[in-house]
Structure formats: C-alpha cells, structure tokens
Amino acid sequence: MKIYEPEYLKPPENVIAAAGRGLLLTLRNTGRGLSILFEALFWTLTIVPVLQHRREVVRQGFICGIKSLPVTATVALFTGMILALQAGLVLRDYGQQVQVGTLVSQTMCREMGPFMTALILSASVGSAMAAELATMTVSEEIAALHVMSINPVRFLVMPRLAAMMVMCPALTVFTNVVGILGGMLVAYTQLNVSPTAYYENAMHYLHNKEIYVGLLKAWEFSLIITGVSCYQGLSATNGAVGVGLATRRSVVISFLLVLVTGYFITRFFC
C-alpha cells in the first residue's frame, strides 16, 4: 500500500543542487510510475480482477474506444490524405505515382497509425484519466479507499489499463484502414491512380511484420498513456491547481514518451 504525502523541501541552493534535485525527482517518479503500471498490469493479466470489475472495464473501454472514434476517424482520414498527396506529388515527377499505395500503407501501419492514435488517446483519454484521478486524490477519495483497504491501483488503474490495452491496438487498426482509404481517395482524385492499382500496391508490399510492429507499438503506447496519466493523477497534491498540473504533465510526458519509444521500436524491430 502506497501513501502519497506531499513533500516539502527547502529550495535548492545552486544550479547543481537544482539539477540534482530534478534528476532525483525524475528517477523517483519514473520508479513509482512503473511500479503502479506493473502492479496494474499484474492485476490485468491475472484476469480475475478484470472479471470482478467487468462493468467498470467496459465503461472505460467505451470511453476510450467508442467515444474517440469520430476524432480518430477524422485524423486518420486526413493523415492518409496528406501522406498520399505529399508523396504522390514527388512520385509523379518520376512517373511513379502508382507506388503511392505502398508508401501510404507502410507508413500508416508502421508509424503514423499507432502514433496518431496514441496522440489522440493521450490528449483526450489520458488527460481525462489524470484529471479524474487527481480530483479523487485531492478530494480525499483515494484516502477513503485506503481506509476501506481497497487498493486504488486494482480498483482504478486496472480497469483503465485493461480497457486501454484492448482499445489502443483496436483503434490503431481502425486508423490504419481509414488512413489507407484516405490515401486511396487522394490517389484517385489527384493523382489518377485507380483504386484497384492503389489497393494492389498497398497490399503487395505490406507484410505481417509491419502490422505486428505497429500493433506492438500501439500496445506499448497504451501502457505509457495509462501509466503516466494514472501516476500523475494519483500523485496530485494541492487542490485544483494540482489537478491542472497533473493533467498538463500527463499529456506532455505521454507525448514525449510515445515519440521517443516509437522511434526506438522502429529502429530495433524494422
């Protein structure tokens, strides 16, 4: 059982002290965030808690999956269209515009699909998670859970993680499909590539590996978003100001981690 007491320290005396304090705090937060994440992952993978809280898991799944569908669809459509237009105009100079399908499908499945989905989810769902948990923390609700010996990680983080772990990859597949269709639209209207040619090109060079790497990313992003947002929420202090801070931090940190870890997954798996 973890209890979050605010810590009050004297302000650091010089630059080195400030840097050291910053480093230590970052390490501490990383450690605590990871421990919450792994605990929630443990509860999720043991299945029984998920079944016990199935109503809440479904509710969270609805919030992060179904409710973000419209914005995801829009973003995915335009991502595919931009990719096709951008690449198509260059390819046309070489008379190779028929290759645009390959480019769009590869880029969507491996990079842009998971990446865009993660950005949307961290901005909409992650920030909401952080704000909700932070409000609960500063209004003593988490303390009340502790007194009832209800584990907040099992009760609050686990359902969110379970929902996110399913919904993030699912939404990513959706984003990929919509993005590729958006590319097809642009290829047909702007580049004179017939849908069949586009489709054949898109599928011919798309291997299982690309799809799996994309899904691996999506899964990893779901851990990042839930872990960061829930940790920020549960460690909030200081009333309404603290809720704002937790929300802001959760989005910024999730964005950065999604970007950086996304690069490394591409680097090592592709």
Added chain:
Amino acid sequence: MLELRDVFKVLGGRPVLGGMSLRVERGQTLVIVGPSGVGKSVTLQHMVGLMRPDAGQVLVEGEDIQSTHGAGRERILNKFGMLFQSGALINWMTVFENVALPLYEKTPMGDAEIREAVNAKLALVGLEEHGHKYPAAISGGMKKRAGLARAIVRDPQIVLYDEPTSGLDPVLSRTIDRLILDLQKKLGVTSVVVTHDLSSAFMVGDMVAMLEAGRVVECLPPAEFVKSANPFVQEFIEAQFAGAGRLPAAKRG
C-alpha cells in the same frame, strides 16, 4: 484500544503535531475540539495510518499501525470506519453504490444481502430516498450523511468521525448525535469525534480533548471540561455560546 504516543508531524514546513498523546478506551467516545487548522483532521489521518508520524507511535490495540503492511495493515483497517471531513464519496458512483462499495469489494455477501444492509444504513442517516443520486447532485450535509453511512456499513469496531454534524441543521445534527450514541451503546463502538459543535461534543463524548498548538491541552469528561480553568478552553466555550445571552431566559438551554 487506540493510542497516540508522543506523535510529531511536520507538514508544509510547519510543525502541526508537536508531541500529541491521546488515548481512547474500548467502547468509549473521545471528542476532539480545537481551533480550525490546529491539526484535528491530521490527528485522525494518523490514527488510520494515512500519515506516518515523523516521531512517535500510533497503537491500535497495542499494535503499531506503521509497522504493518499488506495483510496485517488490512486486518487493522478492517476494524475502522472513517467519515472524512469532505465526505470523500467516489464521485462517479451513486450514493447507494458508494455505501455498498466496502461490502462489494471486501465481503463475500450477495447482491440481495448487500442491498438490504445498505438500505438499512441509508435509512439510519435519513437518505433512503436518495440512494440513486450522484454525489454532485446532493447537498453538503447529504454527502456527510452518505459518508457516515459508508463508514459504518461494515459495522466497524472503531469509527472516526471528522465533523459529522458540520453543515447540518440543528435537528439533523441531534439525529446524528443520537446515531453515534446508539452505535456506542448497542454495538460497543469505540469512537473518535472531531467537532466544532460543543453541544454535540457534550452529548456524545465520554472525554473531551482540546487541542492547541499540536498538543492536547485538556482532556476531561464533559462535566469537568466546562469547568476547566484553561484559558483556551474558556475562550472556546464562551465563543460557542456567545449568542445565547440574547435569547429570552425561558429558551436558554
């Protein structure tokens, strides 16, 4: 039963508890009074292990709560029910679900049994008709009472009340006081009540403790507490009943 031994705690760079010692015997009700911000809520939080003392010990039936973890801590916490100052209801659950929460999560009781137990507790605090409402849709006093129902739903041996009657009208306040008394008389509950309301304090308390500057400056049964020569106590009592002088003599009480 429940004891704080020489507890020190610094919060926000300021000592809040400075050598606090308190003792509640089994089946007794201890009332804690004191000025706002003196550390009454902090004292309660130490009793359930939500805060760790910088120095000193918190003993529950002789066991140091801070030296326990996991299952041991859970066994101790199972003896407790706590009403938070803000009610601390889970805001996305209805009043009914909030009160049912400890039963759902921590007991093997079935749905029908839980419904019956929860409705009984809601009736005790006069909320039987508001079970379906969300915390955002009920008044402050109703939140308090819902929090109270949740605190006692598992029939705990020790109940901590943080200002159970603040925000309630005088009639409801006396109802809650009677509820606290009933729990003590019928179920032998040990209670700690934090309050600003001296009538309530004298009604439910076996002992009344006055806090000042992070310490207990007076801890006496109500009858002796009112006669205390301590200037803080005198000032507190006078301030509470200042308006009584303007009532016609017959209505004074």
